[in-house]
Amino acid sequence: MLPGTPRHHAPPPSSTPPPTKAATAAADLPRPSSPSPPAHRQQPHASASTGSDTTTSAELSELTSSSSSRDSIPTLDPAAELRRRETTPQKPGKNPRRAKTHKTNKWTSNGAGSSDSTGSERKTSVPQVPRHTAQSAASSPQSARSLQRQQSHTHAAVQQGRAMATTYGGPAGDSRRGVASPRPKGREAKNTFCRNVTIYGHCRYENTCPYIHDSTKLGQNENKMKRFNVDSPSFTPLQASTNGALTPSSRSAAISPKAANAAIFTPKSQRSAASTPSLQTKEPAVEWHPQQQDFTEFVPGQTFDNQMVDPNAQAQALSYDPFTASSAISAITSSGHQTGAINPYAQDPSLSGASYFQNAGGFQSSPAYHLYWPVGPQPTGLLAYQRTAHDFFIPDSVREDLQKKAEISRQVASNSSIPPIEQFHSLFCLDTSPQKNQSIFGYTNWVYKAVSSKDGNMYALRRLENFRLTNETAIRSAQAWKRILNGSVVTIHEAFTTRAFGDSSLIIVTDYHPNSKTLAEEHFKQVPMQRYHGRQAASSHVPEQVLWGYLVQIASALKAIHGSGLAARLITPSKIILTSKNRIRLNACGILDVVQHETARPLPEMQADDLLQLGRLILCIANGNLSAHLNMQKSMDYITRSYTARLKECIQWLVSPQASTSAPSSPTTPGTVHKDIDTFLGGIADQMATVFDSELHAQDTLTNTLARELESSRIARLLIKLNFVNERPELDASQHVPGSTAPTASSLWAETGDRYYLKLFRDYVFHQVDANGHPVTNLAHVLDCLNKLDAGTEEKIMLVSRDEQNVLIVSYRELKRGLESSFQDLIRAGRQSGK
Numbered sequence: 021m022l023p024g025t026p027r028h029h030a031p032p033p034s035s036t037p038p039p040t041k042a043a044t045a046a047a048d049l050p051r052p053s054s055p056s057p058p059a060h061r062q063q064p065h066a067s068a069s070t071g072s073d074t075t076t077s078a079e080l081s082e083l084t085s086s087s088s089s090r091d092s093i094p095t096l097d098p099a100a101e102l103r104r105r106e107t108t109p110q111k112p113g114k115n116p117r118r119a120k121t122h123k124t125n126k127w128t129s130n131g132a133g134s135s136d137s138t139g140s141e142r143k144t145s146v147p148q149v150p151r152h153t154a155q156s157a158a159s160s161p162q163s164a165r166s167l168q169r170q171q172s173h174t175h176a177a178v179q180q181g182r183a184m185a186t187t188y189g190g191p192a193g194d195s196r197r198g199v200a201s202p203r204p205k206g207r208e209a210k211n212t213f214c215r216n217v218t219i220y221g222h223c224r225y226e227n228t229c230p231y232i233h234d235s236t237k238l239g240q241n242e243n244k245m246k247r248f249n250v251d252s253p254s255f256t257p258l259q260a261s262t263n264g265a266l267t268p269s270s271r272s273a274a275i276s277p278k279a280a281n282a283a284i285f286t287p288k289s290q291r292s293a294a295s296t297p298s299l300q301t302k303e304p305a306v307e308w309h310p311q312q313q314d315f316t317e318f319v320p321g322q323t324f325d326n327q328m329v330d331p332n333a334q335a336q337a338l339s340y341d342p343f344t345a346s347s348a349i350s351a352i353t354s355s356g357h358q359t360g361a362i363n364p365y366a367q368d369p370s371l372s373g374a375s376y377f378q379n380a381g382g383f384q385s386s387p388a389y390h391l392y393w394p395v396g397p398q399p400t401g402l403l404a405y406q407r408t409a410h411d412f413f414i415p416d417s418v419r420e421d422l423q424k425k426a427e428i429s430r431q432v433a434s435n436s437s438i439p440p441i442e443q444f445h446s447l448f449c450l451d452t453s454p455q456k457n458q459s460i461f462g463y464t465n466w467v468y469k470a471v472s473s474k475d476g477n478m479y480a481l482r483r484l485e486n487f488r489l490t491n492e493t494a495i496r497s498a499q500a501w502k503r504i505l506n507g508s509v510v511t512i513h514e515a516f517t518t519r520a521f522g523d524s525s526l527i528i529v530t531d532y533h534p535n536s537k538t539l540a541e542e543h544f545k546q547v548p549m550q551r552y553h554g555r556q557a558a559s560s561h562v563p564e565q566v567l568w569g570y571l572v573q574i575a576s577a578l579k580a581i582h583g584s585g586l587a588a589r590l591i592t593p594s595k596i597i598l599t600s601k602n603r604i605r606l607n608a609c610g611i612l613d614v615v616q617h618e619t620a621r622p623l624p625e626m627q628a629d630d631l632l633q634l635g636r637l638i639l640c641i642a643n644g645n646l647s648a649h650l651n652m653q654k655s656m657d658y659i660t661r662s663y664t665a666r667l668k669e670c671i672q673w674l675v676s677p678q679a680s681t682s683a684p685s686s687p688t689t690p691g692t693v694h695k696d697i698d699t700f701l702g703g704i705a706d707q708m709a710t711v712f713d714s715e716l717h718a719q720d721t722l723t724n725t726l727a728r729e730l731e732s733s734r735i736a737r738l739l740i741k742l743n744f745v746n747e748r749p750e751l752d753a754s755q756h757v758p759g760s761t762a763p764t765a766s767s768l769w770a771e772t773g774d775r776y777y778l779k780l781f782r783d784y785v786f787h788q789v790d791a792n793g794h795p796v797t798n799l800a801h802v803l804d805c806l807n808k809l810d811a812g813t814e815e816k817i818m819l820v821s822r823d824e825q826n827v828l829i830v831s832y833r834e835l836k837r838g839l840e841s842s843f844q845d846l847i848r849a850g851r852q853s854g855k
């Protein structure tokens with residue numbers, strides 16, 4: 021690779037390795053799963069990098085010595101050769117390019133022009149060979165011969181490049197016809213499974229074709245091919261490229277790009293026969309850490325389509341009852357799996373698709389976790405291409421709301437002189453109003469946010485200044501309020517008196533609802549008149565639906581309160597808080613029970629008064645006037661004009677005297693109706709149904725949002741794992757620990773070890789640069805890669821080392837295994853040190 025070549029190029033949309041100019045790469049490297057964009061042709065040296073691979077010097081010299089013979093074709097990585105054959109259509113005996121193929125060698129074009137090469141070599145503009153490869157080649161006479169041979173073929177490589185360009189630029193035709201397939205040497209053919217069978221399921225030339233067509237015979241050969249995986253011996257392009265006789269490369273060089281992009285064909289027989297070298301069985305039996313029991317494989321052969329048409333699977337899926345799943349899951353888990361130590365990051369085997377559908381034949385694969393699958397209602401109806409990054413995450417409004425709440429909860433006063441009270445510390449005053457209103461409780465009152473040292477939770481403390489407790493039973497009356505657990509009432513936890521403020525104060529401890537405001541602040545706040553270009557600002561008219569929402573919520577609160585033999589006593593705008601959009605809660609219940617204990621009226625009277633106060637509240641809010649109830653005629657006229665008769669009728673019922681002649685829902689019904697909360701609820705039943713329905717919709721939307729966040733948290737967990745593993749300094753072999761002779765785990769973490777792939781993968785995901793060397797910050801690419809890693813797909817990616825000298829082809833599946841086993845190693849190491 022020439023200096024300045026982008027190390028990690030922005031991938032095509034499908035995140036497949038760029039085949040670029042090297043049809044070579046398209047054919048010899050694992051076949052990309054989707055077409056590569058033409059953009060990669062702007063990176064002429066990307067293909068050069070594909071020719072190199074990780075190679076130890078020992079492997080290198082081995083390859084070098086063997087490359088001196090023309091019969092040394094099999095010394096190329098046999099697994100890579102197998103892959104090449106699988107992905108490259110061929111037509112033995114009918115190859116118009118056959119005569120030329122001995123000249124063309126993709127590995128030559130990849131390998132020539134090392135940093136040690138001469139200037140004349142550089143003139144050929146052939147991509148450089150990895151430095152370490154060239155050096156080891158020159159270190160022995162055989163290697164030197166190889167290098168010489170390589171140089172002599174450099175020109176041929178350039179020719180090859182031109183020939184390839186011609187192929188690309190030529191008229192589109194049947195890609196299969198353009199496939200070069202020179203007859204192999206007898207030994208090679210004996211050892212090679214015909215790729216026509218692999219690709220098309222059969223070979224039309226079976227009678228004359230020299231390759232093996234019976235897969236069972238393949239395994240009997242002495243030179244049984246190894247599968248290509250990350251543990252396979254590396255391929256060194258230098259030696260291969262110096263050998264001009266490497267016809268297999270030539271063959272692949274003539275492959276049409278169409279052929280390279282052909283879909284993988286998996287013959288039916290391969291799905292069932294275990295002995296058949298199917299795509300699945302090509303995975304190494306021992307790779308990464310096979311002891312990983314709880315790792316659920318992603319089997320691409322069993323795609324979503326297969327699952328959907330599998331009647332067994334469908335039956336299982338249909339009979340699956342999510343509401344009884346937990347017991348089923350635990351049964352499955354206990355019977356089928358060894359339960360190990362709890363690992364928060366470990367994949368839960370009981371939640372995998374295989375566990376749910378364990379009896380479904382062929383339903384082995386885990387769900388396609390890499391798909392963002394829409395759940396719940398789709399409020400926007402946008403098409404896939406219209407969606408943006410926002411669609412992956414929580415909506416801005418919800419995020420902002422939650423973040424504000426979190427921020428306000430964390431607020432502390434820097435120079436606070438407010439003392440801690442009992443177990444409550446870090447008191448922060450929420451009462452910002454300069455005017456203190458004594459009329460409500462008869463005492464000046466303050467509201468503080470505080471943290472309890474008992475449970476670490478936040479609470480709101482309401483303090484009534486200079487309160488003198490004359491009767492012990494008064495404060496005990498707050499006990500009854502602890503039992504009121506209603507969504508429209510701020511829950512009371514305790515009440516006590518204190519002298520911590522220097523006076524005798526009554527403290528009522530309630531739930532804290534961050535970023536809430538009172539209905540008085542919401543609807544009656546004095547705001548300066550705003551004018552926009554001479555027009556008055558939009559009116560503060562409160563929509564009727566909001567008013568019905570308030571009515572229903574407070575009615576629900578009153579039902580709970582009255583049902584417990586209590587009365588709210590205080591239903592006024594400043595003592596009702598708005599905790600989120602249209603969500604209100606009664607906030608000062610129980611206080612008057614303590615403060616006015618001796619002067620309390622009979623309960624039915626107080627309960628009737630609650631309804632009256634509710635009627636006045638709605639009347640005032642609807643009129644936008646805190647004292648609207650003082651002029652009933654005028655206020656009701658406004659209601660008549662601005663709202664429906666139904667609302668007017670409801671308000672009238674609430675504010676009317678105790679004995680009414682009709683229920684609010686049936687004004688024409690004669691007779692006296694007892695005025696209580698049950699009658700009222702019956703009267704507004706239709707509105708309750710409407711409000712209930714809109715609440716259900718809101719809940720669905722939130723669940724949908726939560727589901728999306730679940731995806732994000734899955735990605736976050738994956739990233740956490742990756743970062744736990746990547747570049748751990750204490751496990752990096754390049755950083756020698758002085759005095760340490762023990763063969764530590766460092767070798768596992770060295771640049772030649774398994775974890776190296778994870779490091780390169782991190783670069784591939786996050787440190788990509790474009791053809792101009794500019795950083796690529798593509799969220800879709802990151803999500804795409806991480807989701808595929810999580811799913812462990814078979815798709816392969818090309819990882820380039822930081823020195824741009826090595827290229828690794830590795831599948832997400834292998835990366836996932838590597839990540840899982842590395843992380844498990846870490847956990848084990850942590851446990852050992854803890855012993």
Ligand SMILES: Nc1ncnc2c1ncn2[C@@H]1O[C@H](COP(=O)(O)OP(=O)(O)OP(=O)(O)O)[C@@H](O)[C@H]1O
Pocket residue numbers: 450451452453455456457460465466467480510530531532533534535536537538540594595597607
């Ligand atoms: N439980 C609570 N959780 C969070 N914030 C609260 C809670 N109770 C009250 N607040 C906030 O504290 C502030 C003061 O509340 P308070 O009930 O004293 O209202 P106020 O407008 O000061 O009424 P008044 O002056 O008539 O007593 C309001 O902004 C309110 O939103």
